Amino acid sequence: MARGLALISTDFDGTLHSDGETPPVPAALQQRLASLQASGVRWVINTGRDLESLREGLERASMSVRPDFLVTVEREIHVASNGDYAPLREWNEACAAEHRRLFGVIAPQLAPLRDWIAGRFNAAVYEDEFSPFCLIAQSNADADAIEAEFARRFAGTPALAFVRNDVYARLSHVDYNKGTALGEIGRRCNLSASQTLAAGDHFNDLPMLQQQFAFWLVAPGNAVSQVKAQVRLQQGFISSRRCGWGVLEGIDWALGGRGG
Numbered sequence: 564m565a566r567g568l569a570l571i572s573t574d575f576d577g578t579l580h581s582d583g584e585t586p587p588v589p590a591a592l593q594q595r596l597a598s599l600q601a602s603g604v605r606w607v608i609n610t611g612r613d614l615e616s617l618r619e620g621l622e623r624a625s626m627s628v629r630p631d632f633l634v635t636v637e638r639e640i641h642v643a644s645n646g647d648y649a650p651l652r653e654w655n656e657a658c659a660a661e662h663r664r665l666f667g668v669i670a671p672q673l674a675p676l677r678d679w680i681a682g683r684f685n686a687a688v689y690e691d692e693f694s695p696f697c698l699i700a701q702s703n704a705d706a707d708a709i710e711a712e713f714a715r716r717f718a719g720t721p722a723l724a725f726v727r728n729d730v731y732a733r734l735s736h737v738d739y740n741k742g743t744a745l746g747e748i749g750r751r752c753n754l755s756a757s758q759t760l761a762a763g764d765h766f767n768d769l770p771m772l773q774q775q776f777a778f779w780l781v782a783p784g785n786a787v788s789q790v791k792a793q794v795r796l797q798q799g800f801i802s803s804r805r806c807g808w809g810v811l812e813g814i815d816w817a818l819g820g821r822g823g
């Protein structure tokens with residue numbers, strides 16, 4: 564039997580938030596999150612967006628609630644502080660150092676990969692401050708083929724992860740993802756996985772959609788099949804409703820005592 568729900572981690576795009584809805588985060592979900600926060604539950608938005616893009620998304624969504632923590636680019640942690648968010652320096656600096664080391668090692672292999680892609684696909688490949696290789700493929704089929712080639716080329720570097728979200732991808736160290744960042748937030752709040760709920764819809768959510776990090780696993784109805792399969796395998800909740808409405812159902816399911 565789980566202890567009470569005390570920590571909620573929601574992905575942003577396609578999970579908490581939907582561009583197709585007005586408001587993009589259902590008012591009923593905002594109210595539920597606010598009342599849970601008032602009773603001491605902590606809430607994390609755990610996203611692939613960078614901090615600036617997430618701030619913009621939150622601003623545009625005109626939300627009445629604010630999370631206690633943000634995880635950005637699937638790996639950096641920020642803590643609510645004085646109406647804004649402050650970086651969790653110890654974690655973020657260790658994370659950046661680990662990535663610098665790893666990306667230095669693989670640098671010589673990236674130009675040949677870029678050439679391989681350019682010869683076969685019409686895809687955008689570029690570098691940003693978080694990854695020396697970022698991809699925007701034209702279709703999920705193209706992204707699948709590029710991911711398979713990447714796996715073949717980097718089979719000897721198990722520390723390297725190809726972090727996929729729809730047609731987008733970036734590189735990361737396997738020790739830093741939505742799951743380990745959520746675990747670190749739990750550790751700092753003195754909360755365990757048995758008190759945690761995680762909700763997500765796409766590939767980059769798979770690392771946090773594990774019992775190791777969250778007892779209650781939730782996928783909204785729009786989640787990709789791989790996410791639903793992983794959640795189903797671990798007795799999680801798959802909503803028939805999309806995005807935020809599915810998250811709200813998942814929270815109700817957890818509060819109702821999943822498998823209790």
Ligand SMILES: [Mg+2]
Nearest residue numbers: 574576577765
């Ligand atoms: Mg998503």
